[in-house]
Amino acid sequence: MMRREPAWRLFSAELNSSSMTYKGEEEKSPSYLITPLGAKVNRVLAAGVLTDKENVGSEDEPMWRARVNDPSGSFYVNAGRYQPEASAALADLEPPKLVAVVGKVRTFSPDDGRVFVSIRPESIVEVDEAAREAWVLEACRSTMERMRALRLALAADGGTAEDLVKQGVPRQLASGMTMALDYYGVPDSGRYIRVLQEAFRFLLPDDDVDLGLTEDVSAIAEKEERSEVDVDAEDSIMELIDELDSDGKGAPISNLIDEAQNKGISEVEFEEISNSLMDKGLIYEPVLGKLKRI
Amino acid sequence: MDMEELTPTIEELKRVLEGKADEDTIVRELDTYINVYRSTLEAAKRGIVRKYGGEELEFVSGDGVKKKVERIEGNEQNVDLTVKVLHAEKREITARGEPKTILTGIIGDDTGTIPFTSWETDRFNLEKGGTYNIRSAYAKTWNDRPQINLGKRTEVEADASEIEVPQRVISYSAKEVKLSELMDGMGNVNVTAKVLSVGPKDITVRGEPKTIFTGTLADESGKVEFSSWGEFPHEEGEALRIENAYVRAFRGIPQLNLGERVSITRVDDDIGELEDLESSTPRSIGELEEVGGGLDVLVRGTIVDIRNGSGLIRRCPECRRSVLNDECITHGRVEAQQDLRIKAVIDDGGGALTCIVNRELSEALSGISMGEAQRMTEEHHDPDVVAKEMERRLLARAAEMRGNVVSDEYGMMMIAQDAKVVDVDVRADAKRLLDELEAML
Numbered sequence: 001m002m003r004r005e006p007a008w009r010l011f012s013a014e015l016n017s018s019s020m021t022y023k024g025e026e027e028k029s030p031s032y033l034i035t036p037l038g039a040k041v042n043r044v045l046a047a048g049v050l051t052d053k054e055n056v057g058s059e060d061e062p063m064w065r066a067r068v069n070d071p072s073g074s075f076y077v078n079a080g081r082y083q084p085e086a087s088a089a090l091a092d093l094e095p096p097k098l099v100a101v102v103g104k105v106r107t108f109s110p111d112d113g114r115v116f117v118s119i120r121p122e123s124i125v126e127v128d129e130a131a132r133e134a135w136v137l138e139a140c141r142s143t144m145e146r147m148r149a150l151r152l153a154l155a156a157d158g159g160t161a162e163d164l165v166k167q168g169v170p171r172q173l174a175s176g177m178t179m180a181l182d183y184y185g186v187p188d189s190g191r192y193i194r195v196l197q198e199a200f201r202f203l204l205p206d207d208d209v210d211l212g213l214t215e216d217v218s219a220i221a222e223k224e225e226r227s228e229v230d231v232d233a234e235d236s237i238m239e240l241i242d243e244l245d246s247d248g249k250g251a252p253i254s255n256l257i258d259e260a261q262n263k264g265i266s267e268v269e270f271e272e273i274s275n276s277l278m279d280k281g282l283i284y285e286p287v288l289g290k291l292k293r294i
Numbered sequence: 295m296d297m298e299e300l301t302p303t304i305e306e307l308k309r310v311l312e313g314k315a316d317e318d319t320i321v322r323e324l325d326t327y328i329n330v331y332r333s334t335l336e337a338a339k340r341g342i343v344r345k346y347g348g349e350e351l352e353f354v355s356g357d358g359v360k361k362k363v364e365r366i367e368g369n370e371q372n373v374d375l376t377v378k379v380l381h382a383e384k385r386e387i388t389a390r391g392e393p394k395t396i397l398t399g400i401i402g403d404d405t406g407t408i409p410f411t412s413w414e415t416d417r418f419n420l421e422k423g424g425t426y427n428i429r430s431a432y433a434k435t436w437n438d439r440p441q442i443n444l445g446k447r448t449e450v451e452a453d454a455s456e457i458e459v460p461q462r463v464i465s466y467s468a469k470e471v472k473l474s475e476l477m478d479g480m481g482n483v484n485v486t487a488k489v490l491s492v493g494p495k496d497i498t499v500r501g502e503p504k505t506i507f508t509g510t511l512a513d514e515s516g517k518v519e520f521s522s523w524g525e526f527p528h529e530e531g532e533a534l535r536i537e538n539a540y541v542r543a544f545r546g547i548p549q550l551n552l553g554e555r556v557s558i559t560r561v562d563d564d565i566g567e568l569e570d571l572e573s574s575t576p577r578s579i580g581e582l583e584e585v586g587g588g589l590d591v592l593v594r595g596t597i598v599d600i601r602n603g604s605g606l607i608r609r610c611p612e613c614r615r616s617v618l619n620d621e622c623i624t625h626g627r628v629e630a631q632q633d634l635r636i637k638a639v640i641d642d643g644g645g646a647l648t649c650i651v652n653r654e655l656s657e658a659l660s661g662i663s664m665g666e667a668q669r670m671t672e673e674h675h676d677p678d679v680v681a682k683e684m685e686r687r688l689l690a691r692a693a694e695m696r697g698n699v700v701s702d703e704y705g706m707m708m709i710a711q712d713a714k715v716v717d718v719d720v721r722a723d724a725k726r727l728l729d730e731l732e733a734m735l
Binding site (some may be wrong): 203 | 369434435436576579580581583584596597599621639642643644645646647648685686689690691692703704705717718720721722723726727728730731732734735
């Protein structure tokens with residue numbers, strides 16, 4: 001029997017941290033991306049804000065690159081001539097829009113050992129806020145299921161996938177979990193609890209969600225160090241974008257770079273900051289070469 | 295090759311040769327085979343066992359590797375087995391558009407059992423209860439479980455020896471199982487369930503008329519159809535403990551058979567009220583995949599695809615199959631009739647299945663009536679416009695579907711008896727989930 005690969009619901013933070021791929025030995029067996037929390041992913045369902053899109057192909061043969069933002073970061077979506085329906089849909093969608101994407105995961109690794117994860121969409125549709133929130137909820141549920149399975153796997157120390165199945169872990173997750181532990185080692189669960197905290201804060205904005213994270217010192221230090229610089233610089237860039245957006249169609253990036261340099265922010269730093277702002281869903285690129293506040 | 299790496303092989307050879315060659319001899323022989331003549335490890339083992347007169351039990355005969363069932367991993371290209379056939383039945387399938395008869399079932403040896411499929415039904419005559427030497431079979435995995443396949447290169451011959459297949463392995467489960475866990479090929483299963491319906495049925499067995507009892511059983515996990523081949527003096531609503539029944543699947547739906555060896559006792563066990571058992575609770579699609587299907591199953595998930603063949607379609611008036619250009623495969627040129635349907639893939643994150651949704655349910659699910667669909671199609675001069683609109687309205691929506699789930703070589707499919715989009719109460723569910731998370735930390 002041919003089995004249709006299920007669409008995993010997971011946050012971009014988990015998907016984008018993955019670097020292990022696996023392909024079964026049989027002919028035609030699907031390839032999988034194994035995430036640090038043990039998801040064995042061939043297909044995903046993602047939802048969030050389409051923050052920006054760019055046609056890096058030609059008019060006749062478009063190749064769309066787009067980003068879809070969730071509470072933990074952004075999914076990278078690439079659609080070209082072999083995804084005609086998704087390409088056509090992307091051509092019609094003007095960011096920012098709430099969308100859902102069903103697609104296959106792909107990885108790209110330049111020679112330096114890094115691995116970039118993207119989604120090759122089978123379909124992409126506009127959705128309403130309710131559907132987007134329902135997705136965040138499912139991604140939380142699914143992430144928690146993996147954390148529970150991880151706990152069982154660690155408790156069983158050196159157990160096989162079959163042992164996990166006997167304890168009620170779904171077969172595909174059990175198999176992914178043993179591979180993930182072999183390859184990545186024990187994941188930083190604090191990181192995923194933080195991702196969940198962000199997601200629950202998003203779902204329950206009035207509830208003051210606080211998971212009382214006993215953040216380890218190095219993580220706090222790193223975070224503060226980064227955020228001090230980043231927050232100041234990000235604020236300056238946001239202000240600049242507002243200032244230079246004279247016609248409401250966005251601030252020209254070339255002007256932004258010049259002005260940023262006057263404030264002591266280099267072009268490279270500017271690039272990083274604007275990417276980070278896009279990832280956070282604060283700004284987007286309405287047309288090529290311009291940035292605008294969402 | 296470093297002799298240290300060969301330690302497991304040396305141990306294996308010592309075991310197989312049972313003292314016919316001492317360790318030094320084995321080490322020297324292996325060194326010669328592998329490091330001097332650079333033969334493969336398998337060939338070296340075979341040669342040494344032959345030379346010193348060991349039983350070839352675990353090893354190669356012909357070109358394949360001889361293996362015990364328990365050691366089949368699912369990636370063997372060429373494997374030999376000596377097995378007993380525990381169960382075998384013929385099936386009609388369609389392979390590359392051609393009808394084909396295959397034989398599927400379960401084989402086993404003293405180490406365990408494994409499902410098999412024979413693709414060359416004419417060449418091999420495998421009978422239930424018989425013992426066979428199978429050469430050059432290949433193994434594959436399905437759902438992470440190994441299976442044996444008998445194909446073009448495979449040779450089969452009857453073997454006079456009697457193999458004892460351990461009892462615990464034949465009966466997958468001597469323990470009590472839930473109805474949702476019943477799986478094709480199981481024997482000696484015990485269930486406790488309530489009779490939802492039962493009635494006599496007249497059939498013909500080998501030319502003789504016979505009355506059997508068929509009906510439906512339910513427990514809190516699900517429902518199953520049953521056939522009782524003997525007396526069945528029980529009525530709707532009775533709770534029963536059924537021991538030593540067996541399971542056969544029809545199109546992937548497991549069915550419980552109460553045969554000669556069954557024992558049925560009435561119990562007071564409170565399984566639940568009939569009404570509660572009538573309404574199903576959602577099943578995990580991943581678990582359904584493991585058992586192959588189910589009766590009157592409820593699934594809940596997200597619609598992730600509206601497949602080709604959805605929307606406004608045309609059907610042959612004779613056989614109701616969908617036709618293209620008013621040309622039926624069986625009935626030729628026909629006056630085709632319009633119909634509306636949705637083939638939706640529903641996915642709960644752990645599995646996915648295709649739901650076939652009829653016109654009435656499609657209209658309710660999509661909010662597009664047959665009349666509107668016809669108008670849309672004419673207006674846009676586009677046969678796909680209805681399917682596209684359905685996709686726009688339904689994709690990424692949470693939905694619940696209920697119906698029988700069958701499976702064939704193309705996967706699992708539900709004929710929906712009920713289909714609806716569900717509204718998720720995100721806040722309430724999120725609060726509940728957050729409580730769970732806090733309890734975990």
